[in-house]
Amino acid sequence: MGEAAMDSIAWPPAWPRVLDAEFGAPPAGDYRARPEDFQVAEVLDFAPEGEGEHLWLHIEKRDLTTAMAVRELARLCEVSPRDVGYSGMKDRVAVTRQWLSVQLPGREAPAGLTEALAERGVRVLSEARHPRKLKRGVHRANRFRLRLSGAALEDPALEARWQRLVAQGVANYFGPQRFGPDGRNLLRARSLLARGWRKRDDRDGMLLSAARSFLFNEGLAERVRDGSWNRLLPGEVAILDGTASQFTLVAPDAELEARAARLDLHPSGVLWGVGRSVAEGEARALEARLAERYPSLCDGLERAGVRLGRRALRLRLGEPRLTRGEGELWLAFSLPRGAFATAVLRELIAHPTL
Template identity: 30%
Template sequence: MRKLFHLTHSPIECYFRPSVRDFVVREIPLYEANGAGEHLLVLVRKKDLSTFEMVEILSNVLGVRSAQIGYAGLKDKHATTYQYLSIPRSFESKLSACGEVLEKRGIKVLECRAHTNKLRVGHLKGNSFFVRLKKLTPIQAQKAINALEILKASGFANYFGDQRFGRDGQNYHEGEKILENLRTMRDKKIARFLLSAYQSHLFNLWLLERMRLNAMIESCSPKELMSHIKNYGALDSVLRDEGVVRELRAQKQFFKLLHGDVAVHYPYGRAFVIDDVSAESARFAQCQIAPSGALCGKKLISAQGVALEIERAFVDSRLREAGSRRYAWVWVQDVAYTYKPEVAQMEITFSLPKGSYATVFLEALLNKPFG
């Protein structure tokens, strides 16, 4: 799926391929180990391994069931990544004894402390990143710097990254087959992963639709918009109202809020349905709230009114996962960069909230598909 972003500069030409040298990810923990309990909170560095591959290696080397190994999030394979794991404390001596074996397999144990509970998915604040862009001319580097400064203030669309969908991009198809009883999976963890890929695919389609709508509102006059809007159901009549279109165009941010959108306090907090668009638009511009899209499931807080007219096309009621809302828009933090003209390389560091993809941020920055 070709993503649509809000910056309109011509694509920035450079070379970036994730590798252990040019792509580094560091998990920002939600809490520190408390020094007591039946689990170990372990900080590891892995290279050229997916989180699933790392868990399998630890399971085989330590003799611990993979289900007993906890992690807060999935980390990129083609990178050097630092992340936290939890294992039962009864394996502490085995972990200490197997350090060399693990290091030969690409896993280095950096810290190990007792903790009271198993690490669960989502138990992190976010991630910090280092990327190195190569073959970047001075002119292209200046374009990148200008775009970085804009993105620091504006934020960007929070798509799921392509790696969410597997090497061939087809994981979501497999998830849909499971829903249709066309495929069965013995491994429940893999089955849940494929189903969540299908959730993610639906979210990306919804976000792309909203970004197209935002671009039209941003670039078209009310009269031009009337002639372009088609197949939006209840939105047809709304967006043919010049007064409403002017109100939408008056919103300072690119992503236009609609009545009935579900917003979430940022960077974390409760979800609520937007009633006063003008007031919430002001809070959105101040990074206090952000709109959200559906990760459909049985506990989903649904949009209402006009916003629901778009959302319902991307909700599959067959999904019996928990269901939640995902930020449709996020802000990058701690941005720093250094350009080295003698080697035509730029090094960029930044941090993102949990669940956001560095590769998606790079796509927004470069204004072209990642890869």
């Protein structure tokens, strides 16, 4: 798909699934009939120190976006939303647990804050003080517990699909929620980048993120189609599982290929921006094809000054578990920050939002 086709594309795009070649397209299913069917818990590697000018709250929210919870906390504490910190954005139609921080130098939290938040769907699980604001992206992972329903539960290959994902990993697509309803964030991003990105038009960088995520998904889709999404190509930039460590492989040897098969190493794709890619050979040629297909997106991101980055093409499922009950099925697993549970679900069920 080229840039001219974006205006009329059915959303989400038909980015290929990994398991279709072996099992065929998955049957229809549902995964969020009610908020309790989609449970997420944010995992931090540290705890608040117990003192400082920032009050940290471990919350559970239901049927609210993170932005809604942030605004409500800011209103009740009579501070600007900019004084409220969070690490990750969590889904609305879900029951999610995460940390928020609010800057309250020299004063206590307002009386009745916990009760007032509870009335608005935010339950405070614990609280503690900390010297610093909670920053974006500092959590290590998210734990998911998801209930599936529908015809997919009768699929005799469902457990085999799941076991294949556990064994070989999951294609690390950005989820459709990154692009907004019907991909409108991407269309807005293309328009903004064409005339020149300005922060006042995209204060939280949502549109920049949509453009970069789309380009990444397009590159990943090409590698799913040619079967190289889980293999190390000559010139590949490999990412060590569970870390940000990366290195370029001129010619992968048998040992490195074995590590990739064990999910210790993952091939990576480019997150477009300013800077020279360290990919070489075949991997670099894939990136060049992206620039040829989407020149205005790539050029616009570079003019906007966003820094080039990389993202693993594959995910390892942490602590995977499948449990069947009467007329229902629960999946449990953890994913590193920035990964989407929808990338897992689209391999198991067919749903309009996947």
